Amino acid sequence: MENLVQKLRAHRIAVTPQRLAVLASLEQRQDHPSAEKIYQEVRRQLPAISFNTVYKTLEVLCQKGLVTKVNPLHKVARYDGETGRHIHLVCRRCHGIADLPRQSEAFPSFTPEELHGFRVEYQSLTLWGLCPRCQEPENGKER
Ligand SMILES: [Zn+2]
Ligand SMILES: [Zn+2]
Known part of the structure; x- marks a missing residue:
């Protein structure tokens, strides 16, 4: 606290x-x-x-x-207490969002010139797909 x-x-x-x-x-x-x-x-x-x-x-x-x-699913906002750069695994079926531990090497680094003056505040990568549970046929129904 x-x-x-x-x-x-x-x-x-x-x-x-x-x-x-x-x-x-x-x-x-x-x-x-x-x-x-x-x-x-x-x-x-x-x-x-x-x-x-x-x-x-x-x-x-x-x-x-x-x-x-x-808000990768454009419906209900979801909140993340982890603001460092990290990777999100988003399940398109159950809308689960999991963090992968930070993997800095997965992120491209840009020079200030390439960013054209843009100031980056938050970086995340999103990997879309199906979580293990949703890959099982009996859980395959849309919720
Ligand atoms: Zn799922
Ligand atoms: Zn996250």
Whole structure:
């Protein structure tokens, strides 16, 4: 928790129990949860919290660069507490998103000239396909 308090302060975000709970929830899981999933989890700890507060908290954390929004499926935003460059494995059937450990060598490096002044803030690579569970024929139905 102390670590999270420092993280919020370093990003000039006022520390509140709600922000701590949302951030803690995101850092503990690797499944890139939706706002709804985070809400369900945080609510167990802070029963009075509203979905709207969770959603707004996520937006603040995103704006300040502590969290990134991953939305490869263009439906519901999913949130990622890991902001270093890494690779996402996205299952097109169950919409699972898993992280591969950082593999820097997989990322091309660009010279400032090649980037034409563009400032990179976040790098991710997405590999699309089917997770092991969804490759089994009996789980092959669209959900
Ligand atoms: Zn799957
Ligand atoms: Zn990720």
